[in-house]
Amino acid sequence: MGPRIILLPLVLVALGTVGCSHVAPYERGKLAHPMMTADDLEGPAAAHVLAVHEGATGGGSLSESGCGCN
């Protein structure tokens, strides 16, 4: 079950890449919208709550320290 779950996004990426086309810088007006950035809309408290509530981790910032939930 695990390997299949891991492979699923790779398949999605492959399908997504097929549909990619070169987008010139002057065509990126929509992509430059502030809401299109990868920045979190929620602050550190929400990230910490998720870290404590969920047994999983990853996908976030490398700069996080331990959860301090001793």
Added chain:
Amino acid sequence: MQLRHFFRSSYFLRPSFLVAAAALMVATANVNTAAADSSDDDQTSTDRTEKAVSKPSKKAAETAPEDTAIKRIGTEIAGYLDTDHVNVLTPSINAGIENVSGASLNASYLVDVVSAASADIVSTASNRWQEVRQAGGLGAQYKPHDLGVGVGGSVSSEPDYLSVGFFATLVKDFDEKNWTLTFGYGYSHDTAGRCGDNGQCTPFSVFSRDLQRGSFNAGIAWVVDRASLASLTADLIVENGDQSKVYRYIPMFAPNVAGNVPLGASYDWVNANRLPERPLEQLPLERRRFALTARYAHRYEASTLRLEERFYSDDWGLVASSSDGRWIFDLGKRFALWPHARLHVQKGVSFWERAYISGPGGSNGDAWNLPLYRTGDRELGPLWTVEGGGGLKWYLGSDAEPRTWQLGFSADAMYSAYLDDLYITNRSGYLGAITLEVEW
């Protein structure tokens, strides 16, 4: 009263905050100098270009070097409470500066004030406790062209826990920034100690447990089309050390009782039916964690869709999926409003048991025959959590640049179902936050 005291006299004067603030001020001066001296204007952000051109007056430009750096400062006050009697108040601040040469610096500081009387605490006959955690971080990035590097560090401290970490990242753009590769490495060292009910803590030099964590990160982000972006990030996290909680005692049951322990058995039921021994939690001393995270963002005419999916697996046997989505709607120039939904589902670790079995001691002289690994951490057990809520941004800046002042509100409710646990079978939690961000 306590919070007033905390703001007025204590935490903002602590060395960790002062060091971060001083470093930010020094770096601010350096970055401004670099901006003034820089003749390389390799910028890709339209906003940044407009700001750099429009900000200084002609007179100022004649008399002083042009300050094109963008400075940001923000603060958030967040509160969390749940039906397991855990309350958390988290004030935080962050600041950053970025100049047109590609240099940026960010700093953050937060405090968690935690008050808890959860099922785990009550089950060990302990009192409600209150604890304060402080965390600070400092990061810098330099990306003058299509290659960038970043470094940073962070510290998290509470009376019985100290974590210190650093990270380094490498970013490379290809094909006119149509796709980007990122690599990162982070290392942190945690020291866990122990404090008593009376607030007295044993010095780390007398008792402590160390945990070392190495994080390897690689990702690719690419432009799907004129309105869509996607990314895929892989994380490998290697942990070495004993992360067993020094406060968590695990009830043991006789073989003929263990099979009859009901889901969510009460403290009274457990205490009436468990064996006399109640050992501390014991987890494996190594853990390898792997996560794969896919993100997709699409910009419509007046809204933005952001989706995220994370698949997670580790060598303790925990497998999880976390799905998250936001649809952000523009309400004119002054407001953005979004609904938010998240679903997390996980299978428990391989050594998870609702009721652990202990038998008579063996021939080696042990008084009890305990399972090698045992835990009561319900975040290691099978569970699912559904979360829903939303947020609002109110842009308070000038008509020309409304986003230079932003006031934000967010509220989320989450419901967790614990599928194979003692004491509780579900928990409802509520998280709210108010943010203020200023850019100039």
